Amino acid sequence: MISKNDFIEKLKDAAIREQEIVQRYITHGSSFVFNGDEDKDFKLKKVIADNFSLNPECVIMIGSAKLGFSIAPLKLWKAFDDESDIDMVIISNEIFDEFWVDLYDFNLELTDRTEEEQERFEKFLIYFFKGWLRPDLFPFSYEKKNQWFDFFNSISYGEFGERKITGAIFRNFHFYENYHIQNVKKIRHGGI
Numbered sequence: 001m002i003s004k005n006d007f008i009e010k011l012k013d014a015a016i017r018e019q020e021i022v023q024r025y026i027t028h029g030s031s032f033v034f035n036g037d038e039d040k041d042f043k044l045k046k047v048i049a050d051n052f053s054l055n056p057e058c059v060i061m062i063g064s065a066k067l068g069f070s071i072a073p074l075k076l077w078k079a080f081d082d083e084s085d086i087d088m089v090i091i092s093n094e095i096f097d098e099f100w101v102d103l104y105d106f107n108l109e110l111t112d113r114t115e116e117e118q119e120r121f122e123k124f125l126i127y128f129f130k131g132w133l134r135p136d137l138f139p140f141s142y143e144k145k146n147q148w149f150d151f152f153n154s155i156s157y158g159e160f161g162e163r164k165i166t167g168a169i170f171r172n173f174h175f176y177e178n179y180h181i182q183n184v185k186k187i188r189h190g191g192i
Contacts, residue, residue: 001030004063004077011188018188022180030067031061032080033161037038044160048088048167051151052095060176065089073182085164091175096171099133099144106142133176134168 002010002025006020010016010025030036045056064080065087086091098141113121117140124137138145148167170176 001032001036001068004067004079007067007069007071011184017179018110018181019185021184022177026062026066026180027060027177029066031066033061033065033086033163040160044086044088044155045163047155047169048090049179052092054090058091059108060089060091061086062089062180071187073183073186076187085166086160088165088167089170090167091170091173091176093171096131096133096169102144103138103142106139110143114140130137131171132179133170136166 007025012019013169030182031041036038041061042056044061045059048054048059049056055144063072063086064078064084068080069077070080089190107121124134127134134147135145138148140172152165152167156163170179
């Protein structure tokens with residue numbers, strides 16, 4: 001774990017590359033939400049990995065649950081609190097591609113979208129281009145959207161604390177790392 005002040009100091013140190021910051025503090029290291037309890041970290045990763053037939057190394061906690069504070073542009077430095085979710089990402093080209101094919105076929109059959117569905121679809125495409133599937137942006141009537149949320153709801157508010165657990169999918173580590181590297185660069189260039 002790293003404190004917000006120590007993280008800011010690392011950001012100020014120009015000798016430390018953005019990729020190293022992402023790898024050391026976001027991808028690796030223990031989580032804030034579990035107070036460094038690596039067994040609990042691993043158990044959550046394993047539950048998710050087992051559901052998708054993946055190795056636990058393909059599942060990573062991100063966000064304020066990981067760091068204790070957010071580095072997302074719209075929530076910068078917001079502390080992890082009672083309202084915060086535990087955000088998990090799956091990094092798997094196989095899972096990503098399964099959804100990609102399925103969503104492609106689903107969208108071919110979709111003949112008409114409401115204005116709200118069209119806005120969601122356009123936002124979905126922006127993330128998709130970045131190698132990131134956000135299930136909250138899946139089409140309203142897409143059956144696998146319900147299955148996704150049913151699974152994550154089933155592991156929320158229980159063994160891992162009274163919190164909602166969310167998930168998203170990155171196609172591979174290239175997209176995952178670069179998304180976070182860009183956030184770190186924006187913070188650095190925005191002035192700390």
